[in-house]
Amino acid sequence: MLDNYLLVMVGAGVGALCRYLLLLWWPSRFDYLTGVWAVNILGSFLLGFVVTLGQGNHSALLTQTGFLGGLTTFSTMMTQAGQKNGVLKQVIYLFLQVGAGSLAFFIGQAVGVWLR
Amino acid sequence: METNRRIEALVVFAGGALGGLLRYFCNFLPVIGHWPLTTLFINWLGAFLLAFLGAYLSHKLAQPAYWQSFLGTGIMGGFTTFGTMILQVFSLSKNQPALAALYLFASLFIGMLLVLIGQKFGQIFVNDINNSRKEMTNA
Numbered sequence: 001m002l003d004n005y006l007l008v009m010v011g012a013g014v015g016a017l018c019r020y021l022l023l024l025w026w027p028s029r030f031d032y033l034t035g036v037w038a039v040n041i042l043g044s045f046l047l048g049f050v051v052t053l054g055q056g057n058h059s060a061l062l063t064q065t066g067f068l069g070g071l072t073t074f075s076t077m078m079t080q081a082g083q084k085n086g087v088l089k090q091v092i093y094l095f096l097q098v099g100a101g102s103l104a105f106f107i108g109q110a111v112g113v114w115l116r
Numbered sequence: 117m118e119t120n121r122r123i124e125a126l127v128v129f130a131g132g133a134l135g136g137l138l139r140y141f142c143n144f145l146p147v148i149g150h151w152p153l154t155t156l157f158i159n160w161l162g163a164f165l166l167a168f169l170g171a172y173l174s175h176k177l178a179q180p181a182y183w184q185s186f187l188g189t190g191i192m193g194g195f196t197t198f199g200t201m202i203l204q205v206f207s208l209s210k211n212q213p214a215l216a217a218l219y220l221f222a223s224l225f226i227g228m229l230l231v232l233i234g235q236k237f238g239q240i241f242v243n244d245i246n247n248s249r250k251e252m253t254n255a
Contacts, residue, residue: 044199
């Protein structure tokens with residue numbers, strides 16, 4: 001039980017750190033394709049990929065619940081959407097997140113199945 | 117500056133680890149712990165709290181930026197998850213496409229409402245503190 005907690009903590013800590021670093025590095029000039037968009041797309045692709053691997057419980061806790069859960073973020077996406085002026089811009093912002101995220105997840109799955 | 121970034125990175129790591137652990141604990145809660153409600157609940161709560169925090173901390177400029185990094189980027193960022201939401205939309209859509217659409221819509225629409233409510237609460241909270249400080253100085 002204790003090692004389950006530890007696996008989730010280490011994974012989520014490293015995931016959050018990677019998110020922080022990618023947000024620092026990502027150019028801030030984009031209105032919609034922000035660093036938050038980039039981490040969510042990357043995380044969705046990787047999640048789509050790892051779910052095809054048929055991981056054991058421990059490795060799923062480290063990579064899926066931990067790392068990819070910590071890398072991707074819903075709350076920052078929502079507050080960033082809230083900073084857009086007007087409902088139309090907010091809808092476009094969220095659509096680009098969810099649309100590209102779903103596509104990335106789908107491609108990740110396809111790559112995983114293809115490599116198997 | 118270099119040291120600041122290092123401390124900030126450490127603080128984000130610690131916050132992310134705690135946020136992820138809290139998210140994992142939510143799986144064991146009654147009612148909410150049942151798939152797919154868990155992620156819905158986590159993301160709603162996280163969106164509300166991050167908006168509250170943003171409104172609250174922006175009024176306390178003297179606070180070190182590490183609080184925002186620890187609580188916002190770390191704990192709330194690690195607590196909420198975009199990836200699992202997409203995963204659940206995919207798994208639901210296989211057998212229940214209408215429920216998948218409803219799940220996504222509810223996540224985003226109610227999430228946005230909670231951001232607005234969180235910001236309002238944060239402002240009210242700050243105003244309240246400011247008013248009670250004024251009363252103390254007037255008394």
